[in-house]
Amino acid sequence: MGQLISCSSKPSRQMLPRKAEGDMADSSSDLSQPPSHSDGLPVLKMAKGHYWYPADGPRILDACGGAGVACLGHGRRDVIKAVNAQMEAYTYASYAHFKCKPVEELSDWLIKSTNGKMEKAYIMCSGSEAMEAALKLTIEYFGWVGQPQRTNFIARHESYHGTTLGALSISGHHTRREPFHALLCPPNNNNNNNNSNNNSSSSSSNFHHIPACHPYRQRLTPSESDAAFVARKRAELEAAFARLGPSTVAAVVLEPVVGAALGCSPPVPGYLAAVKAVCRRHGALLVYDEVMCGMGRVGGGGVHAWQSLGEDDYEGDEDDDEGVVVPDLQAVAKGFAGGYQPASALLVGGRVARFMEREGRVFTHGHTYQNHPVVAAAALQVQRAVEREGLVGNVTAQGELLGRLLRERLGQHPNVGDVRGKGLFWGVEFVKNKVTKEPFEPGLKVAERVHTRAVREWRVLVYHGQGCAGRGRGDHIMIMPAYTVSSKLVAKIVERVACAVEEVFREL
Ligand SMILES: Cc1ncc(COP(=O)(O)O)c(C=O)c1O
Known part of the structure; x- marks a missing residue:
């Protein structure tokens, strides 16, 4: 030292x-x-x-890059140059009118970075927007495939998915939710009791919260094995599906490594595979919020947290590579453009993307600043630097x-x-x-x-x-x-x- x-x-x-x-x-x-x-x-x-x-x-x-944003540090000339060059060329173009090269390149880069596991990318400006879009695409997808009754989301206590109403509704962060209970889609009487197995949820809400995966506070004894711990977590999730009616659940939403709400808590080995198995068994989607933990922040096997949280004995289902638990939808932000521009993205996995391609479906969603060329130029340069170096x-x-x-x-x-x-x-x-x-x-x-x-x-x-x-x-x-x-x-x-x-x- x-x-x-x-x-x-x-x-x-x-x-x-x-x-x-x-x-x-x-x-x-x-x-x-x-x-x-x-x-x-x-x-x-x-x-x-x-x-x-x-x-x-x-x-x-x-030592924190603001809120875990500045992944390349500050004042990188190469990124500033790329942003300036894009501004000189053109600063804004509506995604409804033009295709923009940096946006196309960034989307291609993102898809490639997932080893083709994610097949579509929507470029946006904040993590909340990306999470909001994930909720909406989930609902629209189940409408398309003739399962409109799937309107329930299961998320976890001590989670944060954003500040807008949908993203905050899915969040389990007690103090950030509290002032807005009256607006949260509709009010959810979430007890937010981390230390119990109480899967609190309100039947009047679309948003339901189960305990997080938090071994420090949840292992029954210090010697409880990972397998036994994961089996309990799996049972909690199964119980939530059973209580809501398995065919009403649209998706399980989670941060693979929980950020600000829990203080950097990685999952216990086997947990993500167990969650995905439950989702698949009941036909629900799996949504990862990698806004904070993604884009290289947790190191390991790739730029996405799920690539780094591979599990040796996980064979995977048809969407997965051996050893990695791939989501159906994924949000990234923060380190995506490292703070050089406000950037986020929603990535869409094969199950949903292929259906959209096959059936010619278009996501009913759009922000004025979606696919912003300057945002894309910054993110592309940041990601190329991360890769090159x-x-x-x-x-x-x-x-x-x-x-x-x-x-x-x-x-x-x-x-x-x-x-x-x-x-x-x-x-x-x-x-x-x-x-x-x-x-x-x-x-x-x-x-x-x-x-x-x-x-x-x-x-x-x-x-x-x-x-x-x-x-x-x-x-x-x-x-x-x-x-x-x-x-x-x-x-x-x-x-x-x-x-x-x-x-x-x-x-x-
Ligand atoms: C895990 C996670 N999801 C979503 C968000 C919301 O992102 P933003 O603040 O860019 O809207 C955050 C922000 O801290 C976050 O940490």
Whole structure:
């Protein structure tokens, strides 16, 4: 590991941490001043590589890319050039009037990246739009195939699928749903009780939530095997189908590796295969939300999370390659264009796409900015860079280091309940009691305190969240550096984050 920072004495606001002092070298601002804050937030001057540069104050090491977006880091000339070139050629063209080369190329690239498992792509601007489209295409598909009674969706507690009404309805994120219950399609009396096997759902809603796949809080005993755990999860899903009536279920919707709602929780081996088997048995579709965990973020076998979560003994059904559990629909965003443009996509698998081709069906859906050429130019350049520079391989290698260092440095801390993740997608869950796993009172805002301490005192930006223990309780931070991160930077991130964590709990 790199040079350690001493956390024994708390640096004052004016005094920079010793490690952070090195970061001042290329900051032109007055470094003796604390960061300028408007409503508590630093005012940003620029961003370059792995660093944010506030208007006044030393640079901040970016360990989360905003909300897991900046997968290539900041200020990449090649992407800026590609965006500018597209803007010079033309900035906007309606998808109803023209075919645009970058959009066509990006769609082809996306389909190829799935090894042809996904056969159609719709390019959009946000994760919420892509998830909303996934819900609508599911319903329209079942209308086309003569099964209009399939109107129920099964999703999971502690999940987030977006902020628009359909996407929020399918989300199981307690606090983000709460203010809008009256609008959520129609109101769903979701108990959101993660720790029970209570498959709460309201019969008046199309949206039903079952417990997430969260081994840290759900294994019956520490020694419960993966197979036994997965068998219980499968039974929960089967029970939800049975309760709703299997022929009324349109789709199961899930994040393969749960992001902000659960703090980077990968599935237990065998889980995705079990979910797909249940979907297939009852004729429902499987929808993956890879908005946060996709496009290389979890490293491994390919750019899509499902390619990286392969299971050795999974033979697959007709849609799958051996070892990988392929979805019917898939949403991607965030790392898709790395923040250089607001980009997302809905990918359509063979079952639905081939029906559409064969029957000449067109998805009744469209946004003004769908298939935006500048968005496509940015995403294409980002993805080509990821491919050309072998960055998914770096995600795998640096991700292993990141996970190991986080566990070494924080695993034994009395208030760290769990360190979990995959690739460059790692979460640290904080608990009041390590043995009982009791979370902190939400009002203490423990994760936010860690975030604030990390950015103000240790000049490292992490993403914080609440709700990972269910019902809005439970605190976690997420560490999601750019795919270009080096071992040295990984060590630096871990040390700074660990110092911030230690200080916050020392003072609590
Ligand atoms: C898993 C997941 N799905 C969907 C969304 C919504 O994406 P957006 O904020 O781009 O609309 C998010 C955003 O954080 C997300 O993390």
